[in-house]
Amino acid sequence: MNKTILLITILCIGCASVQTLSGGEKDQYPPKVLHVYPDSAALNSTDPTILFTFDEYIKTTKLSDLLIISPSQVASPTIAVKGKKLKITLNDSLLDNTTYTIQFNGSIIDNNEGNPLNSYTYLFSTGNYIDSLYYSGTVRDIQTNKPIANCNIHLYTNFNDSNILQGKPAYITRTDDAGNFRLGNLPLDSFQAVALLDNNKNLLLDEDDLVSLNTIIYPTESNDTLYLFPNENVSKHKPKLLKSSPGIYKIGNNRHLANSTLFLSINNTPIEFYLSPSKDTIIAYYTPLQDTSNIQIIIDSDTTLLQKITTISNLSYTPQLSVTKLIDHIHLSSKTPIDSIDQTKITPYLDSIATTLTQLNSTPTDVHFSADPIPNRLVLLNGAITDVFGKKSVADTFILTPTHLTSTNLKLQINVTDTTNLILQLFRGDKLIKQKLTSNSQLFNFNHLLAGDYRCLIITDKNSNGIWDTGNTLISKSPEKIQITASFELRENWDKELIINVE
Numbered sequence: 001m002n003k004t005i006l007l008i009t010i011l012c013i014g015c016a017s018v019q020t021l022s023g024g025e026k027d028q029y030p031p032k033v034l035h036v037y038p039d040s041a042a043l044n045s046t047d048p049t050i051l052f053t054f055d056e057y058i059k060t061t062k063l064s065d066l067l068i069i070s071p072s073q074v075a076s077p078t079i080a081v082k083g084k085k086l087k088i089t090l091n092d093s094l095l096d097n098t099t100y101t102i103q104f105n106g107s108i109i110d111n112n113e114g115n116p117l118n119s120y121t122y123l124f125s126t127g128n129y130i131d132s133l134y135y136s137g138t139v140r141d142i143q144t145n146k147p148i149a150n151c152n153i154h155l156y157t158n159f160n161d162s163n164i165l166q167g168k169p170a171y172i173t174r175t176d177d178a179g180n181f182r183l184g185n186l187p188l189d190s191f192q193a194v195a196l197l198d199n200n201k202n203l204l205l206d207e208d209d210l211v212s213l214n215t216i217i218y219p220t221e222s223n224d225t226l227y228l229f230p231n232e233n234v235s236k237h238k239p240k241l242l243k244s245s246p247g248i249y250k251i252g253n254n255r256h257l258a259n260s261t262l263f264l265s266i267n268n269t270p271i272e273f274y275l276s277p278s279k280d281t282i283i284a285y286y287t288p289l290q291d292t293s294n295i296q297i298i299i300d301s302d303t304t305l306l307q308k309i310t311t312i313s314n315l316s317y318t319p320q321l322s323v324t325k326l327i328d329h330i331h332l333s334s335k336t337p338i339d340s341i342d343q344t345k346i347t348p349y350l351d352s353i354a355t356t357l358t359q360l361n362s363t364p365t366d367v368h369f370s371a372d373p374i375p376n377r378l379v380l381l382n383g384a385i386t387d388v389f390g391k392k393s394v395a396d397t398f399i400l401t402p403t404h405l406t407s408t409n410l411k412l413q414i415n416v417t418d419t420t421n422l423i424l425q426l427f428r429g430d431k432l433i434k435q436k437l438t439s440n441s442q443l444f445n446f447n448h449l450l451a452g453d454y455r456c457l458i459i460t461d462k463n464s465n466g467i468w469d470t471g472n473t474l475i476s477k478s479p480e481k482i483q484i485t486a487s488f489e490l491r492e493n494w495d496k497e498l499i500i501n502v503e
Helices: 002-014
Strands: 033-037 049-054 058-060 068-070 078-082 085-089 099-103 108-110 121-125 133-141 152-156 171-174 180-186 191-197 215-217 223-230 240-242 248-252 262-266 281-285 292-299 302-309 321-325 329-334 338-341 346-350 357-362 366-371 377-380 385-387 396-399 409-415 422-428 431-438 442-446 452-460 482-484 488-490 495-501
Touching: 049 121, 058 078, 068 171, 099 180, 133 152, 133 191, 152 180, 171 180, 191 223, 215 223, 240 302, 248 292, 262 281, 329 385, 338 357, 409 422, 409 452, 431 442, 452 495, 488 495
Parallel strands: 133 223, 409 495
Antiparallel strands: 033 049, 049 085, 058 108, 068 099, 078 085, 099 121, 133 180, 152 171, 152 191, 191 215, 240 248, 248 281, 262 292, 292 302, 321 329, 329 366, 338 385, 346 377, 357 366, 377 396, 409 442, 422 431, 422 452, 452 482, 452 488
16 A cells, blocks of 8 residues: 555655756836935925835936936935935935925936836925915927927026036926926926926036037926027037038138128138038139148138148049939039040930930039930940049949829918018938028929928028027027928829918
8 A cells, every 4th residue: 555655646746746946036116215304394304314215126327417406416325225225315404494306317226127216206395384385387498399208408597698608407307208207396486497408407508418508497387398499509600610522611600691681702812612511611713722721711811820731642533423313404523623525435325325414504513404305324434524623533324213293282371461581491201302582472392302291391580691590598589480391291193282371
């Protein structure tokens, strides 16, 4: 009987399956505050040290970026973590009759999984009541109308346009992923409010930060919309030479030149030039007769001397050409300025049949030809193009791919109520497709457009310089107004008509 029992036991053990021990389900929950001293919402509190006890082991992350204490602290707080406890000591003297708030914003995470504690706010008052007013709203980019996440909202108690350059705000919060903000537990007072996309987290306006205009606010239940823009660059002009091909001079500047008086000379000879579409780069063509080009650029009252050295005798290259087949003509472009064209060495072909070209117009680096019919191949013999340094192009054959013409057209009626100059910009996605200037109600026809999602910008060009001018929060100067349409779809081979009433 005993032997039978033993045999059954052995068989049962032999049939058992081998399985990996499970550690349980993954923790997906943030740390939870079990206890805090002094209690949240405590009144008449004078203790600068707050002790938090959590339900699990914790650690801190990105405290300088995420932890927000209001009113702002001049001296950084002392923060210590031990096991499940967090101690914060405020090193500034506590203000009388003031409500303080501490927002973790994900700066506290659990020790194992790194789950952040986001939506938790601790508050206390040094007086006998808790301030309950708030300021809320949305922050958007003025050039796109898109909401801005992680943007600072600063409140100052003294009204000075240069606050954003000088020190910490009295109160601060940040926008959420949808660009919304809410700054609560504010006293019954007025504040100067400004939004700042603070790239280096120093709470001050720097050159590359986006900022809103200063505005005086009273905490209410209404929402504000703050628009961010790049603050106007008013620093001294700093032109510099940019890399370019021989015979082409590109001079970039640290800010746009649309409103400036300009003069350019090379080796004491005045030179004609033009500005790039962004109007922050001067482009000129000049054939040096000596290796050193002494360049003088006068921008308003600022004079800058630059020097470009081109060892003419050592220039060794062949002109680089490109050819593009457009809707009704051929576009030939050279990397270096063109001196002469020998059309007897340029032959267009439609399949195997030679056709003819007629030169339409040219710039120092570009030539446009008409052809009927439009060829699908362009053959250049040696020396068809000679540039200003006497370099001749080599023989080449360019295959001209057919241009895909759509019958997708847009009729855009712009209605205005005054004669203010306007800039109309048509975008496909984030790419600028067309730009037009107008000061009257007008119908614009845009033909042969690609299918896609489009939007229009209408810029009020107050100073008539043909570009959008930003604002300056330091002198309360508003940026030029931008009206942005909702996105609309253009389908292949469809026509669309839109009306924009300029506000």
